[in-house]
Amino acid sequence: MENLPDLDSSYALIIGVDKYSRLSNLPTVANNVGAINEILRHPLIWGLPPERCTVLSNPKSQNEILEELDRAASAAQPPGTLFVYYAGHGLVEPETGEFHLSVATSDPGSVDGTAANYDSVRRRVRRSPAGHRVLVLDCCYAGRALKGEMSTSNIADMLEVDQTCLIASTSANRTALAPPDEQYTLFTGALISVILDGISGAPGLLTARDIWRRVYEIQASRGVHRPEIRSGNAGDNIPLVRNVAWRKPARPMTATKDMTNADVEQLAANLPPTAVKLAAEVLRAGGQDALAGQLLANFVVKRSPEDVRLLADCFCGTSPEDAEWLVGALTAFNELRSEMELDLGDVSYDDLEDWYWDDGLSGSEKGDHLLLDRHLRRQR
Template sequence: MSGSRHALIIANADYDDPGLKELASPASDASALAQVLGDPQIGDFEVEVVADEPSHVILRRIEGFFTDRRRDDTLVLHFSCHGLKSESGELYLAARDTEPRYLDATAVPSYFVRRCMSRTRAGSTVLFLDCCYGGAFSKGSAAVRAAGDANVLDNFTAEKPPRGRGWAVITASTAMQYAMEGGRLAEGAGPPPSVFTHAVVEGLQTGDADLDADGEVSLDDLYDYLYEQVREQNPNQTPSKTVEMQGGLQLAHSRHRRIRVEPADIRPEMRSAVQSRNTFTRLGAVRALRDQLADDRLPVAEGARRALEEMARGDVEDVARDAEEALAAVRLRPSATRLDFGRVERDSVVPHRTVTLEGVPLARCCLAHATAPWLRVAQDDDALDVGVDPATVGHLSGDIVLKGVADDAVVTVEVDVRVPDRPPAPASPGPADTGAGTVPDGRAPDAPTAVTAAPPVVPPPSDRVVIRPQEPPGEPPPVITHDPEQDAPPVTVPRPPPSPPPFVPRQEQATVLTDRPPRTTERPSGSHRYAPPAVRPTRARGGPVAAVAALGCAGASVVLCVLAAVRGRQALLGDRHDRNQQDIDYWVHHTGAFTFLVACLSTAVAALVLAGLARYVVDARRTRYTDGARSATQTLVSTARLFAVPVLVLAGLAGLAYLVAGQHW
């Protein structure tokens, strides 16, 4: 978004004419829209708001807004007011002093706005009209002056801007509904809040209007979002759009941006393995693609991820399950999903916290943004530096949203900001105990002299001399007093020892100990591959043993099926050449075909049960089996099912034929 960006918001809620009802939404809508458009992180517009001004002021502001612009400027003009129509169908935008009988003199004509848009040198101009027709009421009248919706767009189809990329008009074509009571507006029947402007503010502020998640809200994105939101709130209101513009226009930034990596095509032999009809070949392709997910070259890893996503969506159960497990490696995995800074003092320096991004390089490729203004987050290759600004007192809670290639993650941050506790002021020392001095020869003085620890505030009288001889540092010097009116030698009074300072507990800074080693930012030179943590082999053999047993039962069922088929053929031949006219039941039991058939069915069922048990044990206790054990178990289970299922079907059909032929039903 280059060039300067300017927005003019005109909102009129109060009207001098009693026939124009006061509106409740324009003032709040204008304030919210100005805040969103003026936010450097969203609209980055220079916003000017004109609220409840007369028509001549609005006309002057509009013409000045479109004057002296450059070709790379972007202008946005928004109206939130009553819309009136003349008898000829011309639209007028109501100002504070608008009189419905004198629209040309007291309102803002639509042709004036169109002419200003046509003459401006700005490259892109967007007009939002959140106005409705329906305010042309006269006091005591039960009908409006004009009927039908105001077709604002017809005013702009005849003229096109001579320079720049073009203009666009997005309007909310609504009609306000008034509650009528005896030809007057009912008390308390004010218009509902503006659905249109509220949807504009919400779409830009939350980023929901960024439908393609490219980090920018285009004009088309915003209109599609407005259409859905307004129609959902009010089915009788349909926003409309007319655009005469070359190329797209980015209106605002969005926080819904998701990082994108252009994928590299997988190798032809890998593509052939992914599309193979052989299940085991596709399973091998899943393992190879899982290794490519850890590649330092992000396009290669992204190509492998997309191929695995296709297999997870459309392949058979076994292949889809392995593909889903492989895709778990590229999910966002922050080292902490909750940070609690505890109790801190307002405006103090709070230590930062570090959140490490774990996993393969493609999983660490993400964008982070804070949802609270007091949160601070800085991102490097594989970590987040999180801080807080303790300027607001209270319990604060916010989120850091991480948007990765495959999914999202949230880190919740909490802090309890308190007013700093002021230490108590040290108490001033009180007056010291008075005591009588001693004369050098041991004789008590005629009058005791009081001595205080603190120096006197009032200087001593002129007839008293106070002499303080210098003493070694660290010892309180004595006070020698002499009264010339009394015939007594000087009195030496020792000073009392100084009072110790009040005890103030020292606040020591808490030291946070952690067992996590310091993170190093340097990486070894050269490309390296991510190595997942190795799984230590254990002695668990339940899954492979069950898989071997399943394969054995499946093989036995095949042999028994062949024997049952041979004995069944002998029974049929014996029944055909029987001279004693024995029935088929006799020959089936005589040749042993029935026994082999029952044994075949039993072993096939046992093979399927053991195969399912082996797969369940390995999946439920994955950490107790090595990759080789899991792979071998899966191969044995698939082979056992490959043998047992056809045998079970053939044996079931043979048993059904025996029951029908032997007239057991």
Template sequence: MSTRSRSLFVVALAALLGACSNAVPKSETPSDELPALILPADLVADAGQSRPVGASPDVTPDRGDDRVADNRPADPRPADNRPADPLRAGALVVAAPQPGSYALIIGIEKYRDVPAATGARGDAERFAEMARTTLGVPEENVRLLLDDRASKTDIAKQLRWLQSNVPAGGRIYVYFSGHGAPDPTSGASYIVPYDGDPQYLGESAMKMTEVLGDLEKTKAKDVLAIADSCFSGAGGRSVLAPGTRPLVRVEPVKTTARVVLLSASTGAEISGPSADGKGGLFSKYLIDAIGSGQADINGDGQISLKELEDWIKPRVKREAKRANRDQTPSVQVGKKLGAPADFIVSWGYAK
């Protein structure tokens, strides 16, 4: 075919297509699924076309990957203002407020005379946030003592404050994150305040049984005392005087009638850090359990002491084993408080 003949053919074809563009024949195939018109390559070149007829210049070709489209509507808010996913971000949930509750929270990381208890301050700050948000403790009822503001005198003053202010029928949460120490002679357990010295425990530290006794003297209906420390003298969050043997026989701490004692480990074990080294292993799971409501095992909208223990204990034991140590959280319940299943730690979680 000569060049002149080809040009005449293209012009005629274009006129024919223009005349038919408004008359779409009926078809069982939807119009947007009809195959594109195929023209001989030499005719397309002669007509000055750079793409096959029917192709769109704005369509990005399919790359053949396996991504799945997200059909959820886009959140118009800036990324910084969007609510966090509580399961991914570890966000605290809001449970029922407890207007009659009080919290004394102590976190000592930097000590005056003994090595640091890594992550203890952060543990206490996170617990305080959870106390306000999830446990619903009123802000004016929260006392937070950190580092050099947690001397023996500071802690003693706040225990007296609880005795003077907690009304009859109220509840107290006490949380301690820091070093514990055993008396090498008697095996008695002490919590070590900021200015504590393991060589002079009787003068500078606070015996656990005496702290629990001070809590028993309040008017509270019940007390949940939590200790992320250890008393074995074997390392971790436990300290000994220089020259003493690394492990002493620790006498079990006996709680009082209206106090629950939840400890990070048993007397002969080490209370160690979480895998990321940012805080205590026990505190990590404690805050996850209550703060996100994960310990509500039966889904009834509340967390009992038994559920809390059953959720925390296997996780702490498993992660401690991976670090080649033994750590077993323990619970003691005062004789006036009934069974662990009857002691409700927090409530009001969405079902």
């Protein structure tokens, strides 16, 4: 299985415009931005560090967008991924047909002077040294970014050499749908749903094309505009997020016999993270949940923060279900262990989940991940 984009060299820029001075407001866009930011940072989905993710809300000038794009494009380095999301009004310059991304002060009567020309946007994305680039546009006429109608250059040719994937919410001549009674715009709402629910039968890591295909199916079933995709040099086949619906194939496992608490402590102190993960799987498969929990609890308490991170990566890269309780357990132990005065000999595998969901972390401590955690728990 391939890995997710490298966290330390990837960067995300999320742009949303929901308040306008000369265009109709789009209140659902604010919800879009918050949810996309939360999803990208969630440890069960991608886990992008907060400092590697910038939110730009209601920029007042095209320069604000372009300057943030310059910073994001430079911050994303190989082998990481540059992820750029935009939601707002898409505008077309009547005389030239060029596609623009609106800002809070955009004037539909003066598009060229008051909105960000998409040609300028794509040039900045193209210049990024990132290993891969993903650009998601949720706006009217977004399909023009796919068809090269915004400039004299052919964007398909640019994509062919740049390992870039572009997903547009609607076609070149259609308006995007943002019903005021919905929580999100229709396209981003479907995108969020696919990522949070996962795709049954798909691999453990979802690519941009996997996600686009499922969103396309949802939009088609609703009878609304289908999203479009364009990529070059397999830019759409790079893993982007974890598939929360994926479950590891069943395989025969033999549990160790007559293992004691002392044995568990020794394993936790000496085994590498990958071996600890395997040992926990073997113990749980053999019905020894208590020992599995004690093994992981001892590991978290006694090993270095780097070892703990490596262990979390082992679980998160294989099964979102395992990662779900493990990330909660790591957080609970690291933040609350001294207060709770836990006796590691009494820790069970299921206790780790219970502390996370019920006792370990309150809403303020879970922070941005609270709503997603509740959603993921319902999916189990």
